[in-house]
Amino acid sequence: MTILETLASAARFAGSRWQAARARGPEDEKRLWRYVGESRNFIHVTGQLYRFEDYLAGLAPGGPSRTSPVLNASTGAFSRPATEMLLAVLDEVSEPQQKQHVRVLIALLDFIADTGQIEEVEDFFIHHHQYAPIAVARFTRREDAERWLKDTAEPPSPAHILIGDDYYQCGYMREDDTRGLEREYVMEAAIAALTAKGIPPGAPSFSSRTEAEEWLKRHPAHPECFVVIAGEHYLAVHHKRLKLHTLHPVASALSAWEEHKKKLALEESEEAEAPPVEDGG
Secondary structure, X not given: OOHHHHHHHHHHHHHHHHHHHHHHOOHHXXXXXXXXXXXXXXXXXXXXXXXXXXXXXXXXXXOOOOOOHHHHOOOOOOHHHHHHHHHHHHHHOOOXXXXXXXXXXXXXXXXXXXXXXXXXHHHHHHHHHHOOOOEEEEEOOHHHHHXXXXXXXXXOEOEEEEEOOEEEEEEEEOOOOEEEEEEEOHHHHHHHHHOOOOOOOOOOEEOXXXXXXXXXXXXXXXXXXXXXXXXXXXXXXXXXXOOEEEEEEHHHHHHHHHHHHHHHHHHHHHHHHOOOOOOOO
8 A cells, every 4th residue: 555545545434533523523533633633734735755655664563653853842723732632542442453543643744743843734724725735846947847857856746836827736666766846827727716706906907027026925825815916917916925926817827727627628528538448257
């Protein structure tokens, strides 16, 4: 089982426990199970799957059954209570597979503590709906991104990066050293949703991108706002992790999103029409 499958299975277990808590009604327990789930999401979107896999490999067989000393000393609002809840669940469940899921989740929170990420994960849990999708790096040109992907021993995966103002998915497979970049239409889809009922009036107007960027340094968007540059509407997006803004021209983003949807629809149609693959038995 790959680390992606291991974490996905543990996340499904956490989801089932959240559903059970939701049915019973205890708000604190629901919140802690959500925190566990978002902790897994954070590790995934920041490309730390293989780092966590190495952490798991370094644990004693059958562990962990106690919390990290770092986590015990933390003043975070959720990390320690969530781990205490998981330890109680570990004692409660009897099925070996369930116990393994709980151990993975405890190890996940310990990993976050031991790598100094408690504050960042708790901020992600509380505020991530107010942030742009996380990108772990930004490059001016695709050539720079491809060089980084090639030269980095183990690049973050799966994770978004920015090339200019565009999102790309960074992929790396440890098993066969496969590496790749694929364009993703993250902001184009968001712009289509945000402008479905029109662009709100009153957007600040600037004569140049440089002027807009200087203004955004003093008025950071949370996570986005519309601006006008040389008469054209842009969506300005704040990337808290990278401490920068990207600027997305609305008209061309909407056009790119429509083209991307047509491409996806064509691919789905071709797959549906393809003859079934016969079993050569």
